[in-house]
Amino acid sequence: MKRNLFVFLLLSCLTLGAVDVQAQRHRRMHAPSAMVELRLSDDKFAILYNKVKNTSFDDRKMDLIEVASLGAFYSCEQCATMMSIFSFGDKKLAALRLMAPRIVDPHRAYIIFDQLSFQSEKDEAARIIGGCRR
The missing domain is CATH 1.25.40 (Serine Threonine Protein Phosphatase 5, Tetratricopeptide repeat)
Structure with missing residues (x-):
């Protein structure tokens, strides 16, 4: 159970980081x-x-x-x-x-x-x- 929760949290953080990087790139290009x-x-x-x-x-x-x-x-x-x-x-x-x-x-x-x-x-x-x- 703890392992599944850890994997879920890790994947969530990676996904949020990727989305944030894309958002930052978009803001820079269209600033x-x-x-x-x-x-x-x-x-x-x-x-x-x-x-x-x-x-x-x-x-x-x-x-x-x-x-x-x-x-x-x-x-x-x-x-x-x-x-x-x-x-x-x-x-x-x-x-x-x-x-x-x-x-x-x-x-x-x-x-x-x-x-x-x-x-x-x-x-x-x-x-x-x-x-x-x-």
Whole structure:
């Protein structure tokens, strides 16, 4: 009887330890601080933002965002700031399409939605961001 109890307690401890290790690994991989480190620093983002803002034509602005997105990650706040350069919803959504696959904190997408005026645009933005997470 004591031996069975000992074996049961030993197996329980090992199982709990394995679950705890997996939980710790998951928390480390999905920690907000780890994700924030991936995004462009504020200084580098300011340089990109100013280059895009000072470019004359929307097509050229989109080209700059596209090229920058090849090697950069963004926060939702940075994405919303970049979208604010554009006056019309279709251009804002076009910028979002380029940046969305590189967003590190999609749980804060409400910041992006605030940049859009119409519910249809917000729905489209949600589809864009959601489509990148699959």
